[in-house]
Amino acid sequence: RWHLSFTALERQTPFGLLRFAVDLIRNGEVPFAVEYIERALTINPWEAETAARLTTVAELLLNRGEFVYAKRYLDWAQRVTRNPALILRLTGLAFEIQFIQGGTVRPSMVLRLVKEFGQHDPAFANRLLVAGALYYADRWELADATSLLRYAEEFKDHAAPDCLALAENARQLIEVISGKPEQISRRPDGGNETVATLLVQGRALSYAEHHVAAQEAFARVRNFLEANTVNWRETAAFLAVDNEIRGGNVRKAVKLIEDLELAEPETKYHRGMRHVFRVWRANAIGNEELARAYATDARHFSGAESHPAITAQLAACQGQFALMRGNLAEAFAHLSRAAEIGQAFSNPTLLRCEADLVEVLVRLGRHREAAQALWHLESHAVGLRSPWLMMAVARSRAMLADGEQSLQLFS
Numbered sequence: 001r002w003h004l005s006f007t008a009l010e011r012q013t014p015f016g017l018l019r020f021a022v023d024l025i026r027n028g029e030v031p032f033a034v035e036y037i038e039r040a041l042t043i044n045p046w047e048a049e050t051a052a053r054l055t056t057v058a059e060l061l062l063n064r065g066e067f068v069y070a071k072r073y074l075d076w077a078q079r080v081t082r083n084p085a086l087i088l089r090l091t092g093l094a095f096e097i098q099f100i101q102g103g104t105v106r107p108s109m110v111l112r113l114v115k116e117f118g119q120h121d122p123a124f125a126n127r128l129l130v131a132g133a134l135y136y137a138d139r140w141e142l143a144d145a146t147s148l149l150r151y152a153e154e155f156k157d158h159a160a161p162d163c164l165a166l167a168e169n170a171r172q173l174i175e176v177i178s179g180k181p182e183q184i185s186r187r188p189d190g191g192n193e194t195v196a197t198l199l200v201q202g203r204a205l206s207y208a209e210h211h212v213a214a215q216e217a218f219a220r221v222r223n224f225l226e227a228n229t230v231n232w233r234e235t236a237a238f239l240a241v242d243n244e245i246r247g248g249n250v251r252k253a254v255k256l257i258e259d260l261e262l263a264e265p266e267t268k269y270h271r272g273m274r275h276v277f278r279v280w281r282a283n284a285i286g287n288e289e290l291a292r293a294y295a296t297d298a299r300h301f302s303g304a305e306s307h308p309a310i311t312a313q314l315a316a317c318q319g320q321f322a323l324m325r326g327n328l329a330e331a332f333a334h335l336s337r338a339a340e341i342g343q344a345f346s347n348p349t350l351l352r353c354e355a356d357l358v359e360v361l362v363r364l365g366r367h368r369e370a371a372q373a374l375w376h377l378e379s380h381a382v383g384l385r386s387p388w389l390m391m392a393v394a395r396s397r398a399m400l401a402d403g404e405q406s407l408q409l410f411s
Contacts, residue, residue, distance in 0.1 A: 179347030
């Protein structure tokens with residue numbers, strides 16, 4: 001095919017090159033596949049069938065983590081096609097790249113796309129809506145996540161069984177993140193999970209403070225070796241770090257972050273989370289100068305991408321470490337900002353900044369404000385089954401109590 005494309009051009013020649021490129025991608029020969037694709041586009045760049053084949057190529061590349069090439073061919077196909085099913089798929093795949101990389105996609109854009117074109121490929125529409133729901137859930141934008149899941153119901157008759165299972169896992173994740181009491185199995189059932197459902201179950205376990213079970217789930221995801229699971233495996237590596245931080249395992253978290261930096265030095269996946277990890281690790285190893293440099297980079301990202309959860313996590317992280325260093329003024333500035341942004345999130349175990357804010361205020365002698373911060377924490381804690389939260393509230397009460405009474409609160 002390659003040689004014929006130079007000597008005996010026919011209408012089918014570029015399509016043959018693209019077919020062969022698909023086989024090369026499936027066999028892991030991406031650089032060679034790109035050569036074939038580029039040659040095909042040189043010969044016949046603007047035909048409708050080219051767009052259809054490029055869509056398949058782009059989806060395969062996306063599933064292998066080749067986002068730059070995937071985006072190039074998605075953009076190319078979008079310029080060529082008028083087919084509504086392809087428009088849905090191409091735009092949806094572009095959104096999925098943003099989801100994985102930690103970019104910003106407005107929920108209205110996803111809903112508008114699906115409402116206009118969803119009937120032309122209802123199975124893909126369902127998959128995109130579930131993927132979007134997971135993306136917004138992990139940004140703690142739960143109303144948007146819920147609205148996408150609700151709309152996905154309209155396409156559920158066309159959804160694959162694994163996508164229906166993933167939607168159910170997404171609902172459970174939203175419940176756990178919202179702080180609603182939810183019985184969650186510490187062990188996934190039966191061993192028949194897909195890599196995606198196992199990852200989401202692990203995330204829910206992590207938020208529910210079953211850190212060992214979450215650790216096991218993420219390890220199982222990392223053991224999937226198929227090439228098309230690379231994005232899930234990389235995501236598991238990030239979520240495993242967050243799980244160790246939430247579990248208080250500082251050394252393990254530092255080691256996992258260092259492993260991430262070695263394995264993937266670019267910010268290719270989950271950029272907001274990556275910025276938080278870099279700031280957290282620099283503080284954890286006592287390198288304040290590096291932490292400040294990373295914090296500056298992180299602020300540029302979170303401001304440009306309009307990501308309240310990342311902005312709040314950065315502030316909470318910096319405030320916690322400033323408190324540990326005894327820099328009360330800096331700690332108060334960061335923690336009060338985190339608490340202010342955190343009012344949008346109903347579950348205080350997400351940011352975990354309010355107990356630190358109480359301590360800062362007590363140490364600054366601002367007891368009335370400390371009491372108000374404690375009241376705010378207690379009011380949000382009602383009905384939650386979080387061991388961490390129970391300890392945080394008890395500790396905050398003890399700091400505001402007098403003498404022997406402060407010790408009795410822990411007995």
